[in-house]
Amino acid sequence: MVANMVKFLLCKYRARKLTSYAELLNTVLRGNQEHYPVVFCQAVECFLLVFGVDVKEVDPRRRIYIMVPSLNLTCDLMQRDGQGLPKVGLLVVVLSLMLQNRDHGPEEEIWGALNKMGLCVGKEHSIFGEPRELLTQVWVRDGYLEYQQVPDSNPTRYKFLWGPRAFAETSKEKFMEYLLRVNRRTIRSFALPSAEAVREEEEGP
Incomplete structure (x- = not known):
């Protein structure tokens, strides 16, 4: 039901x-x-x-x-035909990852986190399509993200930043309130393990 x-x-x-x-x-x-x-x-x-x-x-x-x-993120409303599945949830995740990393997201860390969610570069996702195109082209073009080369990086590396449209449609304060709210709901609904338990599992014996 x-x-x-x-x-x-x-x-x-x-x-x-x-x-x-x-x-x-x-x-x-x-x-x-x-x-x-x-x-x-x-x-x-x-x-x-x-x-x-x-x-x-x-x-x-x-x-x-x-x-x-x-x-108030309007990326879904830009789909005029109304046929695409909502993608704002993924945009919230990506922007959240940057907030947790002092407002920028090294590309390798963003993809590492998304890989754990089943989103892999070059692999079509049933909801989000091809994630690299979505992040580095669609949302950059729409102004939600910036995709920049890391200065003096060798080999060349890139990072993601909040784009001007993200700043225009929401704020970091509202974002943090939202994340706290979602975290409470997630814990109540799905009983996620604590951060300490996850860290211990990742570090191993």
Whole structure:
């Protein structure tokens, strides 16, 4: 039921349409009202964590909802045909990696992190397409990222920086608030191991 609700919300988001409690209940849950609170909560969290899209209530009386990109990043809205899957979630990840590294991201570190997520250079991804093209061409052209050569590097190395459009659409303060919020949701929903446990596992005995 959660997966079906996520798919339904995704269709609404791509079509730029609102949805409602009544529609979700009748279309997705088919009248199983007792499951609605849990299913809706888990679907909203999944939608945020996977696609980087928030579900917000715009009419509490009629319980009408709208799907909006997190942090006001509009990269998905630039897809005029509405056919592409949301990519703002990946953009949030890349910008987050740079924030954690004093506002810049060495290319090798960015790709190392994305490889762990199953995004590999030259390999087509079902949601994000070919990641190198997306990061070094599409988002650079759109102004979300800057892709620069590291001065005096030999062999030649590159780094990513926040682009002017990212600064225009969001802020680092809002970003940090968002990351704290997502971290709380992730821990509650998926019981991730602590940072210390991950570090110990990586370092080994």
